Amino acid sequence: MSFDDLLKDLQGQKDVQEDPNNISLSKLFNDSFMRKHTRHQSFDEFNEKGNFQVQTYEDVSNILEELYDRHVARETDFRDWNHMLDTAKKEYNPS
Template structure:
């Protein structure tokens, strides 16, 4: 099984804005699917991925917004608001749970 490439902040932004071209990557899974509400309720203190971003005061609406978020701030928010130590572990777990379905 091929390991899924970590999602960049630029990809995250495109996904949140609904601009990600699914045909670009046939194995692509949307963030709404990957971080579905029950995953978020199980592993975080948020009811949705949008709420999770809002709690971290991340205003993600433009490419500049996402690029301006230092990795350390996002990792700190993940560590504070979830069961995970950092964004990569959260993404890996969501990907693994999705793959197990």
């Protein structure tokens, strides 16, 4: 396969729809979602308020669940992290 063919192949992958279970947190919890459902302008701001450093799903899983759920309940429209995550996945629009 030539370099040009490879490049065309890679560019074509952009048209593939994202798997809703593997969307990055920054895309899933975009600023619009955060303003609609929280007291914060961004996901980063939301996490800074709770002194959490979260960039990936693994980061969230490394936090004591009860602590993060309490932060979510206090700072958002949701009772816990799982409800926030489920709603974000339902509302996510990749366009």
